[in-house]
Amino acid sequence: MGPESPRLLVTGASGYIGARLVELATERGIDVIVLGTPPRVQELRHAHAWRLGDRPPEEALRSLTAVIHLAHSWDADSECNSSSGNINLVGSEVLARASFAAQVSRFVFASTTSARPTALNSYGRIKHLTETRLMEVPQAGQRLICARIGLVYGGPERGQYGLMSKLVRLAPVLPMFGLDREVQPIHLDEVCEGLLALALGALPGEGNGLRRAYVLAGPEPVTFGAWLRTLRRALTGRGIILLPVPVSAALLACDLTRIVPFLPVVDRERVLGLASTEPMASAADLSALGIKIVDPSIRLADFRAERRRMVAEAAAMLDYVSRGKIRSRSAVGRLVRGIDRYGGGRSLGLPRFVLGCPSFLRAFEPLRRHRGHRLAERLHLAAMVIESAQRGPQRSCRNFGSILGQAVTEAVALPFRLILGGRFQ
Amino acid sequence: MNATGFDADVIIIGSGPAGVSAAFPLVEAGTRVLMMDGAGGDGVAGDDEIAPWKKMLGRELQALLPEDGLSPKLRAPTSRRIVGEFQRAGYVRGDGFVAIGAYARGGLSQIWGGFVCEFGAEDLAPWPCSVDHLRPSYAAVTERIGVSGSATDELSDFYGKSGPILPPLPLGPTAARLFGRYVPGRCGPGFAVGAARNAILTADRPGRKACNLSRDCLWGCRRGAVYDARFDLAALARHRTFRLVDEALAVSVTARPGGWDIITGDGRRFCSPRIILAAGTLGTSALVLPLLPNPPRVLRLLSSPVIAMPILVPGRLGRAMPKEGYSLAQLGYRLSTGNSSADYVTGAVYELAFLPVASFANRLPFSYPAGMELLSAVAFALLVATGYFGGDYSDNTLEWSRRDGRCLVVVRGGFDVSLPNKVTEVTRRLRRIWRQLGAWMLPGTSLAPPGTDVHFGGPFAMGLGLAHGTTAYGELHAAPGVFVADGAAFPSLPSKYPTLTIMANADRIGRHVAARR
Numbered sequence: 001m002g003p004e005s006p007r008l009l010v011t012g013a014s015g016y017i018g019a020r021l022v023e024l025a026t027e028r029g030i031d032v033i034v035l036g037t038p039p040r041v042q043e044l045r046h047a048h049a050w051r052l053g054d055r056p057p058e059e060a061l062r063s064l065t066a067v068i069h070l071a072h073s074w075d076a077d078s079e080c081n082s083s084s085g086n087i088n089l090v091g092s093e094v095l096a097r098a099s100f101a102a103q104v105s106r107f108v109f110a111s112t113t114s115a116r117p118t119a120l121n122s123y124g125r126i127k128h129l130t131e132t133r134l135m136e137v138p139q140a141g142q143r144l145i146c147a148r149i150g151l152v153y154g155g156p157e158r159g160q161y162g163l164m165s166k167l168v169r170l171a172p173v174l175p176m177f178g179l180d181r182e183v184q185p186i187h188l189d190e191v192c193e194g195l196l197a198l199a200l201g202a203l204p205g206e207g208n209g210l211r212r213a214y215v216l217a218g219p220e221p222v223t224f225g226a227w228l229r230t231l232r233r234a235l236t237g238r239g240i241i242l243l244p245v246p247v248s249a250a251l252l253a254c255d256l257t258r259i260v261p262f263l264p265v266v267d268r269e270r271v272l273g274l275a276s277t278e279p280m281a282s283a284a285d286l287s288a289l290g291i292k293i294v295d296p297s298i299r300l301a302d303f304r305a306e307r308r309r310m311v312a313e314a315a316a317m318l319d320y321v322s323r324g325k326i327r328s329r330s331a332v333g334r335l336v337r338g339i340d341r342y343g344g345g346r347s348l349g350l351p352r353f354v355l356g357c358p359s360f361l362r363a364f365e366p367l368r369r370h371r372g373h374r375l376a377e378r379l380h381l382a383a384m385v386i387e388s389a390q391r392g393p394q395r396s397c398r399n400f401g402s403i404l405g406q407a408v409t410e411a412v413a414l415p416f417r418l419i420l421g422g423r424f425q
Numbered sequence: 426m427n428a429t430g431f432d433a434d435v436i437i438i439g440s441g442p443a444g445v446s447a448a449f450p451l452v453e454a455g456t457r458v459l460m461m462d463g464a465g466g467d468g469v470a471g472d473d474e475i476a477p478w479k480k481m482l483g484r485e486l487q488a489l490l491p492e493d494g495l496s497p498k499l500r501a502p503t504s505r506r507i508v509g510e511f512q513r514a515g516y517v518r519g520d521g522f523v524a525i526g527a528y529a530r531g532g533l534s535q536i537w538g539g540f541v542c543e544f545g546a547e548d549l550a551p552w553p554c555s556v557d558h559l560r561p562s563y564a565a566v567t568e569r570i571g572v573s574g575s576a577t578d579e580l581s582d583f584y585g586k587s588g589p590i591l592p593p594l595p596l597g598p599t600a601a602r603l604f605g606r607y608v609p610g611r612c613g614p615g616f617a618v619g620a621a622r623n624a625i626l627t628a629d630r631p632g633r634k635a636c637n638l639s640r641d642c643l644w645g646c647r648r649g650a651v652y653d654a655r656f657d658l659a660a661l662a663r664h665r666t667f668r669l670v671d672e673a674l675a676v677s678v679t680a681r682p683g684g685w686d687i688i689t690g691d692g693r694r695f696c697s698p699r700i701i702l703a704a705g706t707l708g709t710s711a712l713v714l715p716l717l718p719n720p721p722r723v724l725r726l727l728s729s730p731v732i733a734m735p736i737l738v739p740g741r742l743g744r745a746m747p748k749e750g751y752s753l754a755q756l757g758y759r760l761s762t763g764n765s766s767a768d769y770v771t772g773a774v775y776e777l778a779f780l781p782v783a784s785f786a787n788r789l790p791f792s793y794p795a796g797m798e799l800l801s802a803v804a805f806a807l808l809v810a811t812g813y814f815g816g817d818y819s820d821n822t823l824e825w826s827r828r829d830g831r832c833l834v835v836v837r838g839g840f841d842v843s844l845p846n847k848v849t850e851v852t853r854r855l856r857r858i859w860r861q862l863g864a865w866m867l868p869g870t871s872l873a874p875p876g877t878d879v880h881f882g883g884p885f886a887m888g889l890g891l892a893h894g895t896t897a898y899g900e901l902h903a904a905p906g907v908f909v910a911d912g913a914a915f916p917s918l919p920s921k922y923p924t925l926t927i928m929a930n931a932d933r934i935g936r937h938v939a940a941r942r
Contacts, residue, residue, distance in 0.1 A: 037513055049515035049833070051690065321793045334478060338489035365792045379793045381489055383783035386797075388481035403802055406795040413792065 006200050007031040007063055009104075011050070011095065012070030016159035017110070017152065021068065021192045030200070033060050035095075036071060052091035061102035066199035069095055070110045072123075074269070092130050093137060100139045106210075108198045109134055111146045113184060113217050113280050114273060121272035135212065145198050145210055148280060150184035150217025152191050153231070154299060156340060161188075163270060168232040168240060175243040177250035177271065179225035182279045184217035185296050191216050197289040204288065215282035219293055224274065227296075234300030247275050309347035310336055312355050317382040320358035331389045338381045348374060348424045362413045366421035375424035431684060433459035433668065435938060436697040438675045438687065438712065441532020443703035443911035445657035446566055446928040447935035452664040454939035459695065460658075460667070461687065463528030463674035463704075464510075480644045481781065496733070496877060497752075497780045499525070501643050504536040516676070516831070517707045522821060522838025523876035526707040528674055531655040533705060533879065534924075539623045539642075539651050539753045540773055541572055541925040543585025547767040548919040553888025553897035554933070562929035562936070563587035570652040570928070573627045579609050580619030583759055591627045593620040594636055597776040599741050599808055600755035603862050612858040615761030621754035621773055624652035624925075632656065638749035640779045651753070670695070675704070676831050678716050678907065685906060699906045699938060703931060706881035706912040707834065713885055713913070714825045715832040717893050717903045724893070726823040727816030727883035727918040730840055732848055734810050734870040735777075735785075736859050741806035752779040758810070760858075762851060770812050770851050771920045777807035788869065808864070812851060816882060816918025818844045821875060823884055838875030848872060880923050882915030889916050898937045899930070910934045 008030050012018045014037040025032050035050040048060045052073050073087050092109065099107050111131055114124035131146045157165045167174060194216040203210060222230075225242050232240040245253075254266045286293060314335040318326050354360045361379075369376040435451055437444045440462040451458050482488045483502025487509070498504060511517070511526040518524055527533045543563050546556050567588025575581050576590040596604060607618055625642075626635045626649075633649035633656060642651060649656065661667045674690040684698040702709045706726070714720050754773035761769045777785070782804055786796035800807075820839040825832055856866040887909075888897045899914040901907045910931040912923060 047515055049831070053692075321797065323794050323798070331478075334482070334486065334489070338482075338486050341486060342489065362792045362794070367790065369787060380783060380787050383786060383793055383797060384482065384489055384781070385478070387781045387783050388478040403798065406791075406798050410791055410795045417792070 005029055005031055006065040007033065008199060009033045009035060009056075009060060009064050009067045009099070010070065011035045011052075011068070012072065012110070013037070013047075015070060016156070016161065017149075017188065017191060017195075018070045020155055020188050021070070021195060024189070024192045025196060028196075030196075033064070035060060053087050053094065054091075055094055056098050061098060061104070064099070064102060064104045066106040066108065067095070067099045067104050068108045068110070068195050068199050072110075074123075086126055086129075088126050089130050089133055093133055096134050096137050096140070096144065100137065100143055105143065106145060106199050107134075107140075107143050108195055109144065109146045110195070111148045111213070113148050113150045113215065113278070114276050115146075115148060116276075116278070120276035121269050123269055123273055124276055131213070142210065144212070145203075146213040147195055147198055148213055148215045148217070149191055150186045150215070150280075150282070151227070151277070152188055153185050153296065154303065155188040160270060160273075163266065164228070164231060165235055168228055169236055172238065173241045173243065174228070175245045175249075175253075176225070176228065177245045177247045178275045179223060179228075179242055179244050181224045181274065181277055182221035183224050183227055183274070183277055184219075184221050184279060184282065185227055186216060186218045186293065187296065187299050190291055190293055194286070194289055194291050197291065201289065214285045214289065215280045216285070216291075217280060217282045218296070219283040219286060221279040224277075230297055230300065234297065234304055237304075247271065250275075306347060309349075310339065313347055313350050313378075314339065314382070316350065316355050316358040316361065317379055318386060320361040321379055321382045322386045326386050326389050328389065331385055334388075335378075335382055335385045338385065339378060342377075342381070348378070350424070362409065363416035364420050364423050365413075365417055366425075367414075367417055373425050431697045432695045433457045433697045435459075435699045435701060436461065436685075436687060436695055437701045437703055437910075439463075439532060439703035439705065439708065439911070440530050440654060440658060440669065441527065441703060441705060441911075442534045442654050442924060442928045443705075443931040444532070444701070445654045445661060446562075446931035447701045447703055447908075447910045447938075448661055448667065449565070449569070449657070450932060450935035451939045452661060452667045455666060456939055457666045458668070459697065460661075460669045461673040461675055461689070461695065462530050462669060462671050463708075464530050464672065480641070496873070497643060497784065498536065498538055499877065500784065501536070501645075503645055507533075507536055511708075514674075515833075516711050517834045517836065519876055520835055520837045521875065522836040523874055524707055524836055525876060525879045526705045528708075530671075531653050531658065534652065534654040535645075537879075537924060538773075538922075539625055540621060540757070540922040541567075541570075541624045542583075542622050542757075542771075542921050543587060543929070544919060544921060544923075544926045545583065545585065547765070548917070548921060550767060551889070551917040553916070559926070559929050559933060560587045562932035563925065566925060566928045566932055569657065570624050571626045571630060571633070572622060572624050572925075574622035575620035578619035579617045580757055580759060583617070584619075584622045584757070590622075594623070594625065594627060594638070594751060596620070597750045597755050597778065598744070598747050599738050599776050599778065599806060600774055602738050602740055603736075603774070603808065603859075603864055604756055606862045612861050615769075616758065616858055618756055618758040618774075618862075621757045623753050625751070625753060626650045632659065636751060638751055640750050640752060642752040643780065675712060678712055680716075680904070685904075699908065701908045701910045701931075701934065701938065702913070703910045706884070707836070709909060709911055709913040710823055710884050711825070711832045711834045713901065713904075713907070713909065714834070715827055716907065717901070719903075720825075720893050722824060724823045724884045726819075726821040726836055726881060727915070728819040728821055728838075728875060729813045729816060729878045729880035729918055729920065729923075730818050730844055730848075730875070731772075731814070731873045731878040731880075732812045732852070732870055733873065734812070734852065734855065735867040736774075736808040736810055736864045737803065737867055738806050738808065738864045740863060742803065744805065746805050747778060750776060750779050752776070755808075760812075760851065760854065762847070767815075767919065769920055770814060771922075772810055772812040775809045775811075776805075777809055778805040780809075788871075810855070810859075812855070813878065813880065813920045813922075814844065814847060814851075815920045816880075816915075817841065818847065819875065819918075836876070840872075840875065844872075880912075880918060882912040882918040882923065885909050885913050886916035887914045899934045908934055908938060 013034040034047040111127045115127040434457045437460045487505035488502040507529045564587040573591035636650040756774040782800040789796040
């Protein structure tokens with residue numbers, strides 16, 4: 001990589017936002033260095049062992065352009081509520097001081113739209129305290145930007161978004177609190193674009209003092225109830241009945257989720273976080289950064305179509321490798337989850353006739369499988385899912401005819417594989 | 426902390442096989458021992474039934490990863506989780522080397538293959554101690570962990586029998602057929618095959634049940650038949666002088682008056698006059714190097730290059746799939762490869778019927794359905810044999826750098842230039858031997874990438890007089906009071922499985938430390 005390509009340091013890179021940010025930045029040819037646990041998609045070569053509170057290693061800070069600091073320790077919130085010794089506060093300051101000393105031109109701190117001294121959740125209070133603390137670090141005026149992020153949705157179902165999508169899928173009736181609170185949904189990719197623009201793009205006031213905070217949140221607030229309906233419609237295609245519940249009851253319910261089996265555990269923090277959202281004006285900030293916000297229902301509709309393609313492809317692959325024996329929805333679900341985690345999480349774009357008649361997949365199998373061949377890797381995942389769906393390794397004494405049949409098919413498919421084997425790399 | 430200002434008389438870093446083995450003689454002598462465990466306390470799995478897919482892929486689908494050339498054992502969900510955590514922590518990295526270690530409770534014994542054997546006089550030639558020195562320790566460890574195998578067949582002396590040996594498990598039908606054709610001496614001098622020696626129970630014990638041939642070995646025996654250091658932790662916890670500290674990942678060791686300070690990743694500090702390092706060869710190396718006054722930048726790391734060869738037993742084709750069995754080693758073999766008695770290759774023979782075949786299908790030139798069909802049809806006639814080459818055939822270097830008081834280790838993997846010829850020769854001879862036993866060796870013998878053997882040793886060799894090395898009892902020359910009790914102190918690595926010797930050597934060091942007090 002040439003000296004002109006920017007070098008970006010990311011903390012919290014294995015998280016919901018971090019993993020996508022690293023992926024997006026790498027795609028654009030940005031040299032990404034990771035502090036702490038790296039996301040799965042990235043090679044470990046550019047990662048440095050680090051925990052919030054550690055001084056970052058010299059090597060990681062060398063000739064950096066910018067830092068995006070996403071790491072947040074949730075344990076610390078519950079342990080010492082907003083006290084000044086909180087590791088999020090101390091750790092962020094240590095990181096900022098080291099970055100400023102290393103002449104980093106921008107330091108983007110991921111904050112939240114609920115960052116207020118009076119926020120109900122300690123997350124909001126801690127983020128507010130950290131913002132204040134970072135502003136007091138020398139040189140902060142020229143280098144520090146706080147990105148106040150709204151309600152993020154889209155992409156892999158993790159974090160707050162993962163919890164909400166789990167909840168709306170659960171049942172057609174959902175007791176919920178704070179339905180009339182206003183939230184500002186913003187897509188994961190839009191947040192990442194925004195963070196990259198803040199870290200590396202041209203900003204007004206550069207050189208003689210940057211704006212302290214930018215709001216990365218949906219420009220038009222919607223009520224939380226309306227948002228849950230949109231989400232339910234997009235993820236399941238169905239409607240939902242929402243029963244209003246007071247916050248106190250919701251907090252009680254949270255405590256119950258720890259005890260009752262089969263329910264996703266909901267942290268009190270999450271509830272308090274939602275209950276304390278207040279809309280912040282964001283349209284001006286977004287346009288200054290050149291971020292276009294696409295209507296969430298359109299984004300989610302695209303997402304749903306893409307999911308359907310992935311499910312259809314996974315079902316075809318299972319059908320093909322198992323020779324029609326494994327078709328259960330749970331096995332398809334496991335394969336989709338596997339592809340989400342390890343296979344890049346996008347559909348391959350297999351042609352319609354292959355989805356209709358999965359046996360044609362044989363024509364697209366490469367003769368030599370090399371690492372990173374996407375179709376071959378997914379078929380391997382499918383083979384593993386199939387074996388695990390049967391009760392352990394299953395063997396049966398097959399008749400000679402079926403092996404002969406395979407041999408003939410294999411011979412017929414050979415020329416096609418030679419020609420088409422490179423299609424879905 | 427008590428009046429002496431120390432947290433314990435001895436601190437042991439690591440709760441794996443070496444750590445627990447060093448701890449027993451100490452606590453039995455009344456020494457106050459504090460053991461630091463890098464992870465939390467997940468207990469041993471209970472005897473409950475879980476869905477097959479959860480067992481094979483893991484609740485979080487950890488095992489569902491694209492093919493990466495690892496053995497079936499290392500692809501199992503628990504291995505993925507434990508080794509993944511070790512690698513992602515980033516203190517030890519491999520370059521052309523699969524850096525395998527564990528911060529988990531019980532260390533790598535959670536995911537080991539269970540083969541145990543003693544080193545003989547010829548293996549211990551470069552060592553500062555003899556077979557007689559190790560024998561009481563072998564006996565104690567063998568009795569404690571529970572070992573089954575044959576005490577009477579041709580290999581029983583080669584594998585050693587210092588301790589009690591439980592009767593062996595029944596052989597799987599394919600392995601039995603191969604073994605049934607064997608008569609001592611039939612395959613020429615220098616070759617012998619016999620029952621595998623596994624740390625698996627064939628009789629119940631308090632807290633552990635005998636193997637019931639449920640075929641679950643690969644995914645964690647839920648009966649506790651296969652040894653795991655966590656069983657020993659439970660026994661150690663009954664001693665009043667033993668204390669286990671969870672979530673204490675040691676990242677550095679520094680000198681203090683009269684002893685040593687150990688600092689954990691989250692900034693806690695523990696101190697004692699003596700320390701026993703048992704964090705696994707790679708983990709221990711990362712702790713020792715920054716503590717030496719003048720350490721070399723590059724050290725040699727021994728590993729045991731390993732080959733895997735598929736073997737077809739045609740007489741088994743078309744027979745029924747066995748209902749029960751186990752996926753640990755069925756047979757062990759030894760093949761002399763030179764004039765010296767220390768020149769040999771050993772390995773084990775596994776039944777493929779009990780292993781998942783998806784990853785084997787991946788290596789065939791056929792499409793997936795054809796490959797799976799073929800393998801399913803012949804799996805119960807297939808064996809897989811491994812063959813280990815001694816540490817001299819490895820050529821790995823361990824480099825390190827210091828950063829903020831921590832040590833980052835990079836291992837560069839490689840093989841000695843003489844290895845390819847040796848592999849060809851051994852493969853050729855074994856092909857003939859399997860043929861004599863009525864089996865065919867199939868094409869596809871492969872040399873595993875460096876590191877995947879997980880037989881490591883060498884950096885701080887005992888008794889070789891290296892400045893950065895250790896005494897005959899594993900005590901660092903440059904840091905008296907710090908003992909290296911795992912593979913990192915091995916002066917040599919023979920072809921044999923090293924775990925039992927790691928444990929026996931740790932026991933020997935533990936006895937020495939206890940006696941010196």
